[in-house]
Amino acid sequence: MRRHQLLKDRFLENRIFLSRTVILFVLLLLLTAGLVSRLVYLQVMGHSKYHNMATHNRVKVSSLPPTRGLIYDKHGHILAQNLPSYSLEITPELVTDMDATLARLQQVLTIPDEKIAAFKKQRRRYKHFDSIPLLLQLTETEVAKFAVVRHTFAGVDIHARLIRHYPYAELTAHVVGYVGRINERELKTISSAEYRAVHSIGKTGVERAYEALLRGHSGYAEIETNAQGKPIRELGKIEPVPGADIYLTLDIDLQGVAYEALADYNGAVVALDIATGGVLVQVSKASFDPNLFVSGISYADYKALNTSKNKPLFDRVLRGQYPPGSTLKPFIGLAGLEYNITNMHQTLFCPGYYQLANKSHKYRDWKKWGHGTVNLDDAITQSCDVYFYDMSLALGIDKLSAFLHRFGFGEKTGIDLKGEKSGLLPSREWKRIHRQQAWYPGETLITGIGQGFTQVTPIQLARATATLAKYGEVVTPYLAERIIYADHAAVITRAPVSDIGLKKSNVQDIMTAMVHVVHSAKGTAKRIAKGINYQIAGKTGTAQVYTVKQDEEYDEAEIEFNMRDHALFIAFAPADNPKIAVAVIAEHGSHGSSVAAPIAAQVIKQYLKAEK
Amino acid sequence: MKVELRPEQFKEHSLLGRLLRRLHIDIPLLIGLLLLLTISFMMLYSTGNKETALLIRQAVRMGVAGGLMVVLAHIDPRQFQRYSIPLYGVGVVLLAAVLLVGDVGKGAQRWLDLGVFRFQPSEMIKITTPMMLAWYLSGHDIPPRWYHIVVATAFILLPTLLIVRQPDLGTSLLVASSGVFVLYFAGISWRFLLSSATGFMAFTPIYWHFFMREYQKDRVLTFLNPEADPMGKGYHIIQSKIAIGSGGVNGKGWQENTQSQLDFLPESSTDFIFAVFAEEFGLVGCIGLLILYLGIIARGFYIAVQAQDTYCRLLAGSLVCTFFVYVFVNIGMVIGILPVVGVPLPLISYGGTSMVTLLAGFGILMSIHTHKKILPS
Numbered sequence: 001m002r003r004h005q006l007l008k009d010r011f012l013e014n015r016i017f018l019s020r021t022v023i024l025f026v027l028l029l030l031l032t033a034g035l036v037s038r039l040v041y042l043q044v045m046g047h048s049k050y051h052n053m054a055t056h057n058r059v060k061v062s063s064l065p066p067t068r069g070l071i072y073d074k075h076g077h078i079l080a081q082n083l084p085s086y087s088l089e090i091t092p093e094l095v096t097d098m099d100a101t102l103a104r105l106q107q108v109l110t111i112p113d114e115k116i117a118a119f120k121k122q123r124r125r126y127k128h129f130d131s132i133p134l135l136l137q138l139t140e141t142e143v144a145k146f147a148v149v150r151h152t153f154a155g156v157d158i159h160a161r162l163i164r165h166y167p168y169a170e171l172t173a174h175v176v177g178y179v180g181r182i183n184e185r186e187l188k189t190i191s192s193a194e195y196r197a198v199h200s201i202g203k204t205g206v207e208r209a210y211e212a213l214l215r216g217h218s219g220y221a222e223i224e225t226n227a228q229g230k231p232i233r234e235l236g237k238i239e240p241v242p243g244a245d246i247y248l249t250l251d252i253d254l255q256g257v258a259y260e261a262l263a264d265y266n267g268a269v270v271a272l273d274i275a276t277g278g279v280l281v282q283v284s285k286a287s288f289d290p291n292l293f294v295s296g297i298s299y300a301d302y303k304a305l306n307t308s309k310n311k312p313l314f315d316r317v318l319r320g321q322y323p324p325g326s327t328l329k330p331f332i333g334l335a336g337l338e339y340n341i342t343n344m345h346q347t348l349f350c351p352g353y354y355q356l357a358n359k360s361h362k363y364r365d366w367k368k369w370g371h372g373t374v375n376l377d378d379a380i381t382q383s384c385d386v387y388f389y390d391m392s393l394a395l396g397i398d399k400l401s402a403f404l405h406r407f408g409f410g411e412k413t414g415i416d417l418k419g420e421k422s423g424l425l426p427s428r429e430w431k432r433i434h435r436q437q438a439w440y441p442g443e444t445l446i447t448g449i450g451q452g453f454t455q456v457t458p459i460q461l462a463r464a465t466a467t468l469a470k471y472g473e474v475v476t477p478y479l480a481e482r483i484i485y486a487d488h489a490a491v492i493t494r495a496p497v498s499d500i501g502l503k504k505s506n507v508q509d510i511m512t513a514m515v516h517v518v519h520s521a522k523g524t525a526k527r528i529a530k531g532i533n534y535q536i537a538g539k540t541g542t543a544q545v546y547t548v549k550q551d552e553e554y555d556e557a558e559i560e561f562n563m564r565d566h567a568l569f570i571a572f573a574p575a576d577n578p579k580i581a582v583a584v585i586a587e588h589g590s591h592g593s594s595v596a597a598p599i600a601a602q603v604i605k606q607y608l609k610a611e612k
Numbered sequence: 613m614k615v616e617l618r619p620e621q622f623k624e625h626s627l628l629g630r631l632l633r634r635l636h637i638d639i640p641l642l643i644g645l646l647l648l649l650t651i652s653f654m655m656l657y658s659t660g661n662k663e664t665a666l667l668i669r670q671a672v673r674m675g676v677a678g679g680l681m682v683v684l685a686h687i688d689p690r691q692f693q694r695y696s697i698p699l700y701g702v703g704v705v706l707l708a709a710v711l712l713v714g715d716v717g718k719g720a721q722r723w724l725d726l727g728v729f730r731f732q733p734s735e736m737i738k739i740t741t742p743m744m745l746a747w748y749l750s751g752h753d754i755p756p757r758w759y760h761i762v763v764a765t766a767f768i769l770l771p772t773l774l775i776v777r778q779p780d781l782g783t784s785l786l787v788a789s790s791g792v793f794v795l796y797f798a799g800i801s802w803r804f805l806l807s808s809a810t811g812f813m814a815f816t817p818i819y820w821h822f823f824m825r826e827y828q829k830d831r832v833l834t835f836l837n838p839e840a841d842p843m844g845k846g847y848h849i850i851q852s853k854i855a856i857g858s859g860g861v862n863g864k865g866w867q868e869n870t871q872s873q874l875d876f877l878p879e880s881s882t883d884f885i886f887a888v889f890a891e892e893f894g895l896v897g898c899i900g901l902l903i904l905y906l907g908i909i910a911r912g913f914y915i916a917v918q919a920q921d922t923y924c925r926l927l928a929g930s931l932v933c934t935f936f937v938y939v940f941v942n943i944g945m946v947i948g949i950l951p952v953v954g955v956p957l958p959l960i961s962y963g964g965t966s967m968v969t970l971l972a973g974f975g976i977l978m979s980i981h982t983h984k985k986i987l988p989s
Contacts, residue, residue, distance in 0.1 A: 031940055
């Protein structure tokens with residue numbers, strides 16, 4: 001049947017095929033005529049022009065790199081600059097035997113094999129007759145050494161280039177970030193035209209986030225050369241557009257105070273300008289020298305940084321996730337007030353532990369013998385756990401979680417840097433999805449004192465503190481304040497602030513309790529109140545790293561350093577007219593009161609002293 | 613009544629003619645191909661600084677590819693038809709394998725290391741895709757119904773998208789067009805062709821606005837207008853225009869190219885070899901070369917029209933058209949009217965993979981032409 005049909009259609013088929021072939025062949029002839037007309041245009045009409053370009057003069061196009069924009073702190077101190085530096089460069093097309101040349105160069109100068117390997121890898125990225133850097137940052141001696149033998153190395157020369165330099169080194173390593181050579185992965189996502197003359201790219205921090213502004217635009221020059229390739233004159237030139245300079249909100253002196261105050265502790269200090277959300281201090285410690293990365297870090301240096309137990313490459317401010325401990329109590333207390341679960345007069349007797357109905361498990365208070373009868377103010381001032389166990393149980397996890405979310409816990413702060421973590425705000429739904437388990441009341445209790453699943457980043461903690469100090473006006477942290485282009489300056493416009501809608505008197509009560517933390521006899525951070533004529537509102541916190549078993553004593557001396565609790569402190573000041581909000585985390589600092597609070601106090605005191 | 617068809621009657625009595633027929637070689641095609649390969653040798657001698665190693669390597673490739681052509685010419689086209697599905701299937705599986713375990717060369721994953729030699733499945737699929745389509749469409753009504761077109765389009769898209777992922781834009785273009793040509797020869801309606809072209813064009817701005825990232829847009833713009841990137845791809849185009857334009861009407865003469873010898877013109881022996889040809893032989897030479905290509909194409913179309921069954925006809929038509937696409941895309945790119953994609957000048961550019969595929973295609977054409985039987989009318 002099918003066979004029959006095929007035979008029947010054979011005539012039709014032949015006719016279709018023949019006509020289609022003829023039509024197509026005519027089309028191909030027309031397309032070929034198009035090619036020919038273009039060839040006539042180039043070879044007949046354009047002949048004298050191109051002939052001139054080809055025989056008498058030869059045109060070479062060379063790229064002109066833009067100067068990378070500078071980065072300043074809020075007072076105009078330079079945080080990232082460009083310094084001239086001598087580099088040894090090779091033009092492969094002018095070298096007859098590359099391996100022999102490289103081997104001879106290694107005899108003249110000390111060039112590690114990995115630099116040779118990096119050079120060979122780089123070659124693919126470059127255009128014909130481009131010179132490719134082999135060694136950067138030559139010393140005067142190396143320059144002199146090479147100058148003597150230079151005539152024996154065809155195609156090898158010394159060039160002056162600008163390289164990035166970070167004068168504050170460790171102090172700004174995480175926040176300003178650093179630039180480095182463009183790697184294979186980055187190569188896939190950048191426009192090759194923009195990076196033709198540019199050899200490095202922002203890898204972290206501000207350098208990465210504002211790469212497009214800082215980089216500028218490459219220019220190029222068309223240069224006539226003679227038959228030997230020597231330049232005769234410039235035919236045309238498109239000037240490179242330098243990158244924009246950026247002024248940050250960062251205060252480098254204050255940053256230094258915070259860095260020094262952390263002393264030997266690893267951790268993070270963040271300070272925000274409450275009025276704007278501008279980041280005044282962003283310290284992550286342990287740190288590293290970003291200048292090592294600029295011209296390619298050596299394998300040994302990188303390995304040392306990468307394997308150090310202090311994790312110097314880890315940006316704790318944006319990516320460190322810690323249990324907030326008792327620093328969460330002011331927010332939970334406020335939730336209790338907002339939902340009318342408690343008021344400032346309601347009291348509770350704290351025996352040093354708390355038990356759920358019909359359960360034998362004792363939820364301990366940090367103070368073994370208890371705080372006695374306490375109200376909410378006392379509970380914050382003395383950091384009574386039992387009061388918050390009781391209150392958060394009455395609140396329930398749903399309200400607790402929803403309220404904390406309004407302060408930005410569990411989500412990225414939206415700071416103008418990349419790679420931020422969002423922390424973790426547990427909820428009934430979160431646990432069902434991620435743990436496939438129901439929510440237990442005991443978990444509400446420990447969430448109520450900032451332990452358990454909850455994790456926050458230092459920047460989140462600072463943001464929430466600033467938001468509290470502004471009576472619920474949400475603060476979004478940012479670093480870049482002003483952009484200075486070649487011909488004009490621009491202030492970056494920020495998204496309008498939103499308000500999370502809090503009752504002002506409730507916030508006032510919590511603030512008063514936070515002032516008592518610092519300025520009352522029973523306050524956990526009373527020792528920092530000395531020598532100031534304004535008030536600081538704060539809250540100490542201790543984040544458990546190591547869980548104490550039910551019948552065990554917590555003995556600090558017996559516990560190894562890296563098992564000790566993290567010390568936390570949040571604060572804003574002056575309490576009656578908040579200007580600065582601070583969050584401090586000192587890893588394994590054991591006590592918020594004795595370790596973290598004094599660090600925050602130093603930053604606040606320095607800032608408010610300078611403000612006056 | 614089985615009688616061998618002899619299109620080359622005039623050669624009947626010559627010894628060479630009989631030998632070539634025994635080998636299933638088509639003489640006009642052979643002459644055209646030999647001319648191209650001679651030009652290739654001359655150009656490589658000129659661009660490669662008279663380096664003999666380069667010529668020897670190319671000669672070895674020509675030998676291997678020519679051998680494959682003769683072998684394929686020997687096989688009855690009904691065998692191709694029979695093995696169309698498995699060949700296509702193996703090609704697609706190998707393409708998928710390349711994405712998973714392939715070697716990365718020049719920033720793209722194209723090679724499959726088979727121990728003895730490295731192999732580019734995307735080359736094989738250039739022939740097996742039109743085979744598959746010709747097999748599929750020849751088994752149904754001609755012109756095809758709409759649902760046959762849908763299935764056929766799927767057969768085209770599968771390998772094309774796998775090659776785009778590698779990424780290799782030039783090859784995916786060739787594979788896709790080879791399939792579209794089969795559809796065209798099978799007689800899909802003009803209205804359908806035009807409406808799908810319109811649909812495609814309407815979708816482009818939507819894709820541009822909603823699915824592409826900034827850097828991807830950047831790349832497409834540079835791709836469409838290479839002269840916006842004078843340091844990168846634009847550099848090739850500027851230099852190749854200088855080379856071509858300076859050649860003038862009569863050219864500078866063989867080995868008299870100045871641009872490629874001074875290393876101004878990159879890739880002068882591979883994708884940009886036409887620029888050197890144009891510089892040395894001028895407009896006259898270029899037109900001559902185009903006539904040679906058109907002559908080969910005309911002979912190919914003659915073979916396709918003379919072919920005896922639908923399968924052979926569709927396959928032959930598609931192979932010939934793909935050959936033209938090579939020529940047009942390469943020359944169009946070198947003279948700066950088409951974007952820069954990696955498509956070589958067929959049988960002239962230095963390199964083995966495209967030569968093997970192209971000569972294999974001509975082997976199939978010869979097989980189609982030399983295995984004909986008179987059917988009962």
